[in-house]
Amino acid sequence: xxxxxxxxxxxxxxxxxxxxxxxxxxxxxxxxxxxxxxxxxxxxxxxxxxxxxxxxxxxxxxxxxxxxxxxxxxxxxxxxxxxxxxxxxxxxxxxxxxxxxxxxxxxxxxxxxxx
Amino acid sequence: xxxxxxxxxxxxxxxxxxxxxxxxxxxxxxxxxxxxxxxxxxxxxxxxxxxxxxxxxxxxxxxxxxxxxxxxxxxxxxxxxxxxxxxxxxxxxxxxxxxxxxxxxxxxxxxxxx
Numbered sequence: 313x314x315x316x317x318x319x320x321x322x323x324x325x326x327x328x329x330x331x332x333x334x335x336x337x338x339x340x341x342x343x344x345x346x347x348x349x350x351x352x353x354x355x356x357x358x359x360x361x362x363x364x365x366x367x368x369x370x371x372x373x374x375x376x377x378x379x380x381x382x383x384x385x386x387x388x389x390x391x392x393x394x395x396x397x398x399x400x401x402x403x404x405x406x407x408x409x410x411x412x413x414x415x416x417x418x419x420x421x422x423x424x425x426x427x
Numbered sequence: 428x429x430x431x432x433x434x435x436x437x438x439x440x441x442x443x444x445x446x447x448x449x450x451x452x453x454x455x456x457x458x459x460x461x462x463x464x465x466x467x468x469x470x471x472x473x474x475x476x477x478x479x480x481x482x483x484x485x486x487x488x489x490x491x492x493x494x495x496x497x498x499x500x501x502x503x504x505x506x507x508x509x510x511x512x513x514x515x516x517x518x519x520x521x522x523x524x525x526x527x528x529x530x531x532x533x534x535x536x537x538x539x540x541x
Contacts, residue, residue: 357532417469
């Protein structure tokens with residue numbers, strides 16, 4: 313079974329600054345996918361970024377980028393130029409390849425962006 | 428296009444009762460998954476359905492069941508409700524239900540069991 317751990321229950325950052333959210337995972341699989349999802353107070357889970365484990369290059373999506381360290385089983389999310397709208401719960405998630413699309417989520421990090 | 432929709436938005440039940448939650452996927456999506464999110468925790472996988480067949484099941488008791496209809500909408504049923512079933516129930520849809528898909532989540536149904 314896979315486990316996903318987010319060690320920072322809460323974080324805060326000033327608007328326009330950069331923040332990094334941590335995630336570690338445990339798996340015996342070699343082929344898998346990692347995700348960061350955002351859940352604002354509206355409750356709707358939104359995909360932020362996705363990383364394929366076979367790709368060495370770190371994924372980026374505008375202000376969001378990841379630092380994927382496969383050997384260390386670490387997958388952190390960096391948010392640059394933080395905006396007030398980035399305030400939300402952030403969940404790291406794992407998906408095995410060729411096993412449907414079941415997601416295993418971490419416990420989440422609550423991010424507050426302060427003006 | 429409409430996103431994933433779920434009904435009802437909120438629901439209050441008492442212990443021992445039964446509840447049915449509904450999900451309509453994005454048009455063209457054939458796979459629906461259900462997740463339970465207890466307050467303060469990450470979502471936990473309950474079921475995945477694709478083309479009306481169960482493709483995956485999480486570690487939940489038999490009191491939880493689901494089905495998918497020919498129009499790809501889905502229902503989640505929970506029998507003999509316990510206080511611990513109080514949670515946000517999320518539905519997610521995707522095209523084919525495989526690892527290359529992007530899953531889109533609905534706003535959830537908040538279930539409170541008294």
